[in-house]
Amino acid sequence: METPSRNDKRNEREEDGVGSSGLGSKKKSRSFVWKHVTRQKDNYDICKCRYCGKEMSCPTKSGTFNLRKHVLGCKAFLAWKAAKAFEGKGRQTELTPDEEGNITLYKVSEDVFKEATNELIVLGEFPLAFIESLAWRHFCLKVQLHPPVCRKTSTKDIVAMYAARKAQMKKVLGQNKQRLSLTTDIWVVPYTSASYMVITAHFVDAS
Numbered sequence: 001m002e003t004p005s006r007n008d009k010r011n012e013r014e015e016d017g018v019g020s021s022g023l024g025s026k027k028k029s030r031s032f033v034w035k036h037v038t039r040q041k042d043n044y045d046i047c048k049c050r051y052c053g054k055e056m057s058c059p060t061k062s063g064t065f066n067l068r069k070h071v072l073g074c075k076a077f078l079a080w081k082a083a084k085a086f087e088g089k090g091r092q093t094e095l096t097p098d099e100e101g102n103i104t105l106y107k108v109s110e111d112v113f114k115e116a117t118n119e120l121i122v123l124g125e126f127p128l129a130f131i132e133s134l135a136w137r138h139f140c141l142k143v144q145l146h147p148p149v150c151r152k153t154s155t156k157d158i159v160a161m162y163a164a165r166k167a168q169m170k171k172v173l174g175q176n177k178q179r180l181s182l183t184t185d186i187w188v189v190p191y192t193s194a195s196y197m198v199i200t201a202h203f204v205d206a207s
Contacts, residue, residue, distance in 0.1 A: 033067040051076035
């Protein structure tokens with residue numbers, strides 16, 4: 001059995017992503033910290049935390065001790081880690097990187113946010129222009145929600161939601177081939193003089 005030479009060991013380290021300097025330059029490193037920090041493009045010796053945005057010195061010859069120490073003690077990272085622990089327990093979280101590579105933690109996924117926004121417009125009887133209003137965009141930015149979609153996208157999604165729920169309701173009503181009792185109510189809002197008529201359907205379902 002031959003003993004590997006120094007050149008062979010060096011080649012193995014480079015294939016693993018660690019070069020002669022100990023960090024392998026731009027190749028993938030084995031340290032977990034590189035999943036949580038990003039090297040700056042204009043200065044390769046400066047790294048930025050993806051959670052709190054703090055910039056730290058990270059020369060290739062200095063190792064990753066300081067980076068590890070910061071990440072493990074970063075309050076923003078600990079908050080992200082705690083939120084991830086609740087995934088699969090009724091809470092939906094999503095990590096979304098921005099243009100600079102920083103990670104933002106959202107409480108819900110973008111699809112859930114869009115669905116909830118459309119339901120808000122329908123239940124609140126808001127105009128479709130509400131989704132493009134300054135007030136709604138300011139609210140989403142303030143509470144760190146996803147950026148709102150445009151009015152055309154929301155309109156298309158609401159029509160699709162209506163069609164899907166209509167089909168689902170027809171399926172529920174058709175299971176037992178039952179009768180419906182319909183009642184109506186009409187009233188006028190005193191301040192706006194707007195007229196409303198509501199139709200209520202009473203029935204007994206399979207439950």
